[in-house]
Amino acid sequence: MQRQYSYRSLLQIPGLFPLILAAILARLAGRMFILTLVLFVLEHFSSPSLAGWLTFGAIVPGLIASPAAGVLLDRMGPTIAVRIDLIASAAFIAAISFAGWVGYFSPPLLFILVMLFSMTGPLGAAGTRTLLPRLVPPGALGRANALDTAVYAIVDVVGPAMAGVIVAWFGPEIAMSMIAAAYSGAAICLCRVQCLPGLASTNTPFLRQTVEGIQMVARHPTLRGLAVSYSLYEITWGVLNVAVPVFVAGRCATGCSSVTGLLWAAMGIAGGVGALFAGHMRITGRERSVMAAGMVATAFAAWPVAAEFGFGGLILGLTLAGVVSGPISVAVLTLRQRRTEPQQLGRVMSISMSLNTAGFPLGSAIAGTAISGSLSSSFVLAGIASVVAAAATLFIPAD
Template sequence: MTAAPVPAPATPMTYRQVLTTRNVPQLLLSASLSRLASEMLLFVVVLYVLARFRSPVLAGLSGFFLTLPGFLVSPMAGALLDRVGAARAVILDNLVSAVLIGLVAVASAGGRLTPAVLLTLLGLLSLTSPLSAGGIRTLFPRFVPDDAYDRANALDLSTYSVIEVVGPLAGGAVIALIGPDPALVLVAAMYVLAALSLLLLRGSAAEPPRAERRHLLREAWEGVTYLVRNATLRGLAVSYSCYQVTFGILVVAVPVSVAQRVDGAGHTEQYAGALWSLVGLCGAAGALTAGRLLRAGRERLLLIVTTALSAFAIYPLGAIAMLATLAVGLALFGLLEGALNVGVLSLRQRRTDPTRLGRVMTVSISINLIGFPVGTALGGLLVERSGSLAYAVAAGFALLAALWGALVIPREPAGTPPVRAGRPRRRRWPGAGSPTPGRTRRRPGGR
């Protein structure tokens, strides 16, 4: 039997081609609006609480209630996402967020907003937030071919990095210009616009695959067990959590280092804010660069290299007692972080059964961030003893992330053909499960 000839690899899609792919502009617009609203919301709520209730404790609790409930229900949210469809789930989250923030604004304007009411509404808002966090990342693989995953993810992550910089600045400017209550209304309106953007999606790719319906709790548990049994996802969970410990330590160590290095020559908050803005902008550049250069099958190598080089950016480069070297180290760290995030997201998408992608994405995102609060707590203890020690430990966790990725995450299976033009295929991986029989993915435009 003669084997069929293998076609020559096609030229990878450019960023312009990805941006003009059917449904991608609507998806990026919705993601950008909802993320900008979320980034502004945290800042607006904290400033609002400090101005209205004059309570730093309540401000901290507000941030807590905006995040923790969503983390706890992420397996259930992932199962719901797979059941109702990613597009519908994201629209639902945006509309619920708009209604709840609108209620906060109305109660505040009427003088009926108590701390208990505020925390209740924020907690309810957090419950649906995993739907957008996992849903947006679930939709991209349905609208672009496999060989465009990296560039689509790079566009997604680069906009997110920029929004992380712009969001707090926009939140502060809006409050200063129009006041807290109108600022809340503006955030609610942005959530509505994000939902409307997804209503413009066209084609059957936005519809969820039809599968046997089981109890929602059972489907949620299956998402957790699938992640534990999948060698790639399990390795990513531990490796990226170690990397998040590094990031958490830096969040505490950098302002302390800035305070020591400026030595009364300026405001610590301004210098620290400028440095983190630099990290965000470099992260966007790193994501776009990785999306242009990365090829399918190289994500594991990218994870190992970027996490290992991050250790050098942190220590000794960032630990040298000069503000300029700290800025250089953080800029390099941001570039590497942006590239790392593209590789992690693409690897997770490619090695996950597409029928479970919603559940796996929401659970993975939540588990991968566990290391961040651990890092912030550890960073506070370390900087009290020594700033250099804090940077050294942060670098150590980055090296641990690289080592774990090298030892645990499976290599590309031998003999796997590269992704080619034409009909995109999703390769099978150990523990990834079987694709849904009879279900094929289409190229953009439905051709």
């Protein structure tokens, strides 16, 4: 019989507590950086267009580089790869802060620094979730993923709020310095995690392994199914990202931004609670059922609950969608880890995590078009996307 781990006993596994602490600091820094970058550019250049393009430069190069980052994870080992990302991120952001202090910066320099920052990002993002299944026993993996997902959901809320407060009180240069310090702290925490070696062969050419990683995700029935299903589910969140502020603006005379922010914060906290609850469930072997049930619940939360029952319905619907998002994320992560060979996990995690985000911008674009006709129809589309995502889980092979 497998040992049952509580969250307290889970953190006693060697290396897991410093890894979680490093992940908290790194993810907090990453969430703070995007908003701080926008505020930094607006203060120094007064250009929303430049802020938008720099945000693009801070995200998209990393998505493009994710297949190569996955190869590095598998070849050099996740511990070293994550450490490289943390140290590089601290250095690039410290350089932005320094440039702001001394006044020697320009848009081309900022583009170079944020693109370099973006390109190492997949090493850290996928590396943490590549380390988890190698640090914890199989019986503890579901709960470890639940803890990791809960941390991610809560930091997703706290990060932008912290960035806004620090920039308002101390200025964007101080905020950038604190972000660099957080990355440095994460790198120090990672020193307490055992250095796990790479499992992939170093004799195979790098480019060939990069192509093999893409082929693995495309040809593996489970990985392909997860990519399709979760991307469809993310369309729902992309639609809600546009529809919710419009809904709030139509019902609030003042303070629309604050109300929207509070709604997203509540939803993020609900997601963290849902993920922790999922850690107490027996998810292993039941991942597809958990995903499908959560996606159907999300569809119901989007329409009719959020759309047709006024402001109270919106709050209830978003809370429900937030709660079930936790178990969905835990189930997706656990199933992907279980059905991937250890020597391929870095490539699979890096590529899959990038593919998972594809649905979000598509959903936002669809919502932007649909809302012009009817706000309610955008919530209907959000619900349909989650229903189709739930149906797509049926094509993922069972154990």
